[in-house]
Amino acid sequence: MATIAANIQQVQGRIAAACEQARRDVQSVTLLAVSKTFDATAVREALHAGQHRFGENYVQEALEKIQALAEEREQLEWHLIGPLQSNKTRVVAEHFDWVHSVDRLKIAERLSAQRPEALPPLQVCLQVNISGEASKSGLAPTEVPVVARAVAALPRLRLRGLMAIPEPAATLEEQRRPHRALRELLQGLQAEGLAVDTLSMGMSADLDAAVLEGATLVRVGTAIFGTRPRPAP
Numbered sequence: 344m345a346t347i348a349a350n351i352q353q354v355q356g357r358i359a360a361a362c363e364q365a366r367r368d369v370q371s372v373t374l375l376a377v378s379k380t381f382d383a384t385a386v387r388e389a390l391h392a393g394q395h396r397f398g399e400n401y402v403q404e405a406l407e408k409i410q411a412l413a414e415e416r417e418q419l420e421w422h423l424i425g426p427l428q429s430n431k432t433r434v435v436a437e438h439f440d441w442v443h444s445v446d447r448l449k450i451a452e453r454l455s456a457q458r459p460e461a462l463p464p465l466q467v468c469l470q471v472n473i474s475g476e477a478s479k480s481g482l483a484p485t486e487v488p489v490v491a492r493a494v495a496a497l498p499r500l501r502l503r504g505l506m507a508i509p510e511p512a513a514t515l516e517e518q519r520r521p522h523r524a525l526r527e528l529l530q531g532l533q534a535e536g537l538a539v540d541t542l543s544m545g546m547s548a549d550l551d552a553a554v555l556e557g558a559t560l561v562r563v564g565t566a567i568f569g570t571r572p573r574p575a576p
């Protein structure tokens with residue numbers, strides 16, 4: 344079985360190849376290792392391989408890992424990428440560095456109010472339902488500009504950009520379409536004068552398409568840690 348270190352190298356190779364094809368600087372793409380369902384030992388192994396940014400979906404599971412890795416906290420950047428309910432915003436504001444899954448102004452307001460003064464502003468992305476799936480969370484693309492302006496004005500948050508989880512698609516061209524749409528949405532915000540720089544898009548199956556369309560942060564789980572040991576709770 345391939346080690347986590349070897350898997351990270353392979354993913355970095357895919358990112359580099361897509362960057363070369365798109366004539367992008369490889370430094371413009373950040374790798375977020377999605378460690379959901381894997382334990383602190385796996386995170387530590389990735390850390391020793393030089394990976395410092397980790398994405399988690401489930402708040403409780405993440406808090407346990409953050410606790411278990413308290414000694415390494417300074418070297419770690421924790422990103423919440425899963426759904427966030429109002430009753431969990433306080434612990435998230437206290438323990439995470441980034442939240443990618445802000446899909447309502449109310450959640451953003453709570454995170455801003457609850458972000459401890461001693462910590463830097465919480466970095467956030469708005470989650471967009473870019474494929475228009477009824478079952479998916481996220482803002483409709485048409486709602487994004489108004490919510491983005493309101494979130495950008497909150498004192499203890501820093502709006503960084505947009506996040507999406509497009510519908511799975513078989514071909515590269517089909518994979519590129521929703522990623523392109525998200526990029527155009529971000530460019531629209533930039534044209535309105537918002538200082539946003541982050542396109543959080545691309546997972547194990549479609550990170551190549553995402554990088555070709557301008558992803559600045561790819562969220563990769565399976566290709567680094569292997570098949571998840573248990574289904575999502």
Ligand SMILES: *Cc1c(COP(=O)(O)O)cnc(C)c1O
Nearest residue numbers: 377400424546547562563564565
């Ligand atoms: C699980 C998850 C990922 C990683 O998915 P893989 O296919 O395992 O790479 C990325 N983003 C979000 C929001 C996820 O829930």
